[in-house]
Amino acid sequence: MKFCSECGHGVALAIPDGDNRPRHVCIQCGTIHYQNPKMVIGSIPVWEDPENDGALQVLLCRRAIEPRHGYWTLPAGFMENGETTSEAAVRETEEEAGAHIEIGKLFTLLNVAHVHQVHMFYLARLLDLDFAPGEESLEVQLFTEQDIPWDDLAFPTIRKTLELFFADRVKIRESHDKQGYGVHCHDIVRPMIAPREPD
Amino acid sequence: MKFCSECGHGVALAIPDGDNRPRHVCIQCGTIHYQNPKMVIGSIPVWEDPENDGALQVLLCRRAIEPRHGYWTLPAGFMENGETTSEAAVRETEEEAGAHIEIGKLFTLLNVAHVHQVHMFYLARLLDLDFAPGEESLEVQLFTEQDIPWDDLAFPTIRKTLELFFADRVKIRESHDKQGYGVHCHDIVRPMIAPREPD
Numbered sequence: 001m002k003f004c005s006e007c008g009h010g011v012a013l014a015i016p017d018g019d020n021r022p023r024h025v026c027i028q029c030g031t032i033h034y035q036n037p038k039m040v041i042g043s044i045p046v047w048e049d050p051e052n053d054g055a056l057q058v059l060l061c062r063r064a065i066e067p068r069h070g071y072w073t074l075p076a077g078f079m080e081n082g083e084t085t086s087e088a089a090v091r092e093t094e095e096e097a098g099a100h101i102e103i104g105k106l107f108t109l110l111n112v113a114h115v116h117q118v119h120m121f122y123l124a125r126l127l128d129l130d131f132a133p134g135e136e137s138l139e140v141q142l143f144t145e146q147d148i149p150w151d152d153l154a155f156p157t158i159r160k161t162l163e164l165f166f167a168d169r170v171k172i173r174e175s176h177d178k179q180g181y182g183v184h185c186h187d188i189v190r191p192m193i194a195p196r197e198p199d
Numbered sequence: 200m201k202f203c204s205e206c207g208h209g210v211a212l213a214i215p216d217g218d219n220r221p222r223h224v225c226i227q228c229g230t231i232h233y234q235n236p237k238m239v240i241g242s243i244p245v246w247e248d249p250e251n252d253g254a255l256q257v258l259l260c261r262r263a264i265e266p267r268h269g270y271w272t273l274p275a276g277f278m279e280n281g282e283t284t285s286e287a288a289v290r291e292t293e294e295e296a297g298a299h300i301e302i303g304k305l306f307t308l309l310n311v312a313h314v315h316q317v318h319m320f321y322l323a324r325l326l327d328l329d330f331a332p333g334e335e336s337l338e339v340q341l342f343t344e345q346d347i348p349w350d351d352l353a354f355p356t357i358r359k360t361l362e363l364f365f366a367d368r369v370k371i372r373e374s375h376d377k378q379g380y381g382v383h384c385h386d387i388v389r390p391m392i393a394p395r396e397p398d
Binding site for chain 2: 004
């Protein structure tokens with residue numbers, strides 16, 4: 001930020017009265033420009049194949065945009081003004097995967113503090129198989145747990161969410177008290193883009 | 200937003216290529232200025248009085264700033280870049296109430312879409328009684344459930360969080376399977392500032 005979005009004059013870093021950290025403050029009109037973390041919201045679209053003993057598959061998108069062009073992700077994107085978190089999850093799933101879902105519960109809330117983001121993923125039930133890549137996806141595909149491209153996932157929050165999802169599946173199958181999916185909050189402290197393992 | 204924060208020229212509303220909603224776009228340098236919801240994060244600081252049979256009290260702050268000057272709130276504020284959601288809850292509790300807490304689990308996630316905010320409150324255990332109002336508080340006080348100033352709470356998300364907290368307390372006391380606090384996600388659709396009842 002170099003200029004004031006209200007009056008067009010220059011901004012300078014200064015600690016406003018009553019504040020305790022530097023902000024971009026307009027040298028002309030005094031407007032304080034706060035910068036705050038953003039939310040990235042997505043879904044875990046699940047298809048339980050009725051013709052294959054209910055075998056579970058998850059819908060992933062291969063990214064057509066940077067960062068991480070060509071890598072696989074759950075459908076997700078920046079939350080917009082005027083919508084709720086679950087509305088954002090439904091919209092992003094529609095936009096990126098052309099997929100129609102019944103949205104479920106919040107499943108993960110993952111802090112990615114070093115990039116000023118909070119990622120949230122909702123459980124979701126895919127309503128039909130009528131999906132197709134949107135503008136930001138190269139392809140969209142259903143994967144069983146065994147087939148998920150674990151080494152080609154776009155972001156640590158995608159891996160974490162999928163790992164937690166399949167771990168909860170095991171617990172749900174094994175539990176005798178009809179335990180449901182949890183809500184999982186974690187902090188991602190590694191870099192967003194993990195270096196690839198050497199061949 | 201009237202001016203580009205990158206080059207200082209004017210901005211105009213336009214739908215960028217590949218996008219589907221109007222954004223502020225610089226007419227000179229083409230920078231797209233996205234506007235996204237903000238997170239307001241706080242805590243429910245709980246004191247269980249060891250000298251009074253563990254009677255539970257919650258710490259509230261009376262606001263010294265607008266909006267809702269003079270009304271009672273849980274300590275909360277805008278999340279800052281570079282911190283996690285629970286770090287934000289600890290910091291706001293320290294800043295607004297001068298209170299030291301052990302942070303617990305996420306308890307509420309409340310969408311307030313019409314003001315482009317998501318509010319989150321964490322369970323917290325007050326570590327000592329050495330609290331004092333910060334710059335944004337007129338006073339800070341412990342309240343039992345019966346004493347909470349229900350008609351003078353600052354925001355619907357504060358009321359909702361406190362209602363859910365005390366409802367979960369009842370369930371926890373009555374449950375025989377050591378049920379814990381839940382994670383509650385709701386959308387607040389009424390106006391943020393409720394009109395006062397006529398005298």
